Amino acid sequence: MTPRRGAVPATAATRRRAQPEAPAPDGARDPEQLRALHAALEDWFGAEARDLPWREHDRTPWGVLVSEVMLQQTPVVRVLPVWREWMARWPRPADLAAEPAGEAVRAWGRLGYPRRALRLHAAATVIAAEHDGELPDTEEGLLALPGVGTYTAAAVAAFAFGRRATVVDTNIRRVHARLVGGEALPAPSLTAAELRRAAILLPADRERSVVWNAAVMELGALVCTARSPRCAECPVAGACAWRAAGEPPPTYTPRGQAWHGTDRQVRGAVMAVLRAAEQPVTRELLDREMVGSAGSEPSAPGSTHHFAEAGGPLRDAITRLHALGTGPDQLERALAGLLADGLAVEAEGHLRLP
DNA sequence: GACTCGTGGGA
DNA sequence: TTCCCAAGAGT
Structure with missing residues (x-):
């Protein structure tokens, strides 16, 4: 293994190098250099970490799990109010399971x-019924819960139980890709090489590993962002392989998810109606009001049928679904999908939440 | 592996 | 306005 330059002052000799020595892509670095990285991010996290409720001293493992599931593909600012409502209403898994x-x-x-x-409800049910109301405190145990995959299991093990776990989320992947890999973005999907690299970078000390996981994630969320990273504010910019390489552009262009006209959009609109409805919704109403009538006015909820008492939210949800102009076959597919997933149940011609 | 699965805010 | 993308999981 070639010795690698650490965080030494820029002497004339080091400055004279044509190219800064790139760190090994697998993350292998001088132990001293690694310790410097750990210390730098530890300090930065101590000073800049956001005050999030699931990080407070009075947090519970259940609260951490709920936050991690809510944060899957959803920004922090949108999760905050909903998480608070959940914790107030269901402070323990058994409360939700009931x-x-x-x-x-x-x-x-x-x-x-x-x-x-x-899945969170299903997990709460399992926890209440099979774990005496307490969350499993190992990655393996957590992984067995519905809706808990490799990321969430590692995150809860680390952040709720203080375990040394290799946490790899989209933020950590991006930070590692830049800082160590010298690339603008990580591969489209998680690779075994990334997992090995993350394991190598993880501090051996248990308590420090927990801070490291949180710090790298936080750096990715606040500084090393996907678009226009704030390198001027980065505590480890001097050690960043991507910057040293001249910030090469991504080698591929991510494929955006289609949305307009998809079944998914219809499912979302139907779910909005079911969430807003106080009573089960007749399937007949969905068929009549929401199919093939784009451009026409939806029947005013309240004029001729059982939505006489429909409030603003329900009216809005119906209007939005109507505006999609969904065809009969697409509505059928969307409903079938929702029923198959258990997000809706149908009985006696009515649709409702489970 | 490739797909599917919601939602809303910022660039 | 359009596009990108945010603490992934399950099939």
Whole structure:
């Protein structure tokens, strides 16, 4: 292994190098250099970390799990109010498990990917029934819970139970890709090489590993962002392989997810109606009001049928679904998908949350 | 591996 | 306005 330059002052000799020596892409570095990275991010995190409620001293493992699931593909600012409502209403897993799954879906609000709410309810049920109401405190145990994958299991093990776990999320992947890999962005999907690299970079000390995981994630969220990173504010910019390489552009262009006209958009609109509805919604109303009538006015909820008492939110949700101009086949597919996923149940011609 | 699955805010 | 993308998981 070639000795690598640490955080030495820029002497004439080091300055004379044509190219700064790139760190090994697998993350292998001089132990001293690694310690310097750990210390730098530890200090930065201590000074700049956001005050998030699931990081408070009075946090519970359950609260950490709920936050991690809510944060899957959803920004912090949108999660905050919903997380607070959940914790106030369901402070323990058994509290949530005691209610119908539909209540979790309704309280999920507009966070998106409502299956997460369903799985959180399922996880709470398992925790209450099989774990005496306490979260498993190992990655393996957590991984067995519905909706908990490799990332969430590692994150809860680390942040709720103080375990040394290799946490790899989209932020950490990006920071590692730049800082160590010298690339603008990580690969489209998580690779085994990234996991090995993350394991190598993780501090051996348990307590420091927990801070490191949180710090790298926080750096990715606040400084080393996907678009226009704030390198001037970065505590480890001097050690960044991507900067040393002249900030080469991404080698691929991410494929955006289609949205307009997709089944997904229809599912979302139907779910918004079911969340807003106080009573089960007739399937007949969906068929009549929401299919193939773009450009026409939806029947005013309240004029001729059982939405006589429809309030603003329900009216808005119906209007939005109507505006999609969904065809019969697409509505059928969307409903079938929701029923198959358990996000909706149908009985006696009515649709409602589970 | 490739797909699917919501939502809203900022660039 | 359009596009990008945010603490992924399950099939």
